[in-house]
Amino acid sequence: MKKIIIIMFVFIANFFIFSQDDTPTVKAEKFEYWLKEGCPALIYNDILKGFNDSKITIYIKLNQGFAKKNSLEFYFNDFVNRNSIEINLEKKNEILDIINKYKEWNDQAIKENVKIEKEINKMKIVEISWKYLSSEDWYGSGRNDIFFKFFSQNTKHHQLLIIFPKVKSYNNEFITNRPETLYLDYNNVLILEKLLSDDYINAQLELAKADKKKADSFK
Secondary structure (H helix, E strand, O other), X not given: OOOOEOOXXXXXXXXXOOOOOOOOEEOOOOEEOOOOEEOOEEOEEOOOOEEOOOOOOOEEEEEOOOOOOOEEEEEEXXXXXXXXXXXXXXXXXXXXXXXXXHHHHHHHHHHHOOOXXXXXXXXXXXXXXXXXXXXXXXXXXXXXXXXXXXXXXXXXXXXXXXXXXXXXXXXXXXXXXXXXXXXXXXXXXXXXXXXOOHHHHHHHHHHHHHHHHHHHOOO
């Protein structure tokens, strides 16, 4: 049975810290802020030959600072691991170009009543990191390519797939990971497009600055 899996997106400036608390919190020196937006996706269970009904959450973290280049970090859990995918901020425009190509192919495939399975593009990322769900120890693998594919379930239902490579840990080549492929339906691709738009990200930065100003007033 197919079940939509809710993916949550969080934009966090560099003065924020990672937390499981959903509530904006004022502290003496640190400030936490969460903004949540839903973007459903699916993961496929090869054993059951169907889409898994476990919930995945993806966080997108926006880092800003003098010493670190702006980046987006995607966090999500799959069957075994918690994964982090980091890209340079300007790379989001490559994802938006891929989304535009997906929408173009989607319209064409529906019009021509065909099924297609074809790679749209690949993209170089900063790092894939992960930890086992039962552990707090993180592993990193450095720069890798991720792949975006157009995939037809039938002639009217076409998805955007985000596919990850198998990677090895910096510190131990025997510790490996391959994050599960993410399946996005058309409407969910539109949500992702909105979340990566300049207008949306800039609006969240303004909210973040306003909240930091409030936090800084507690001296």
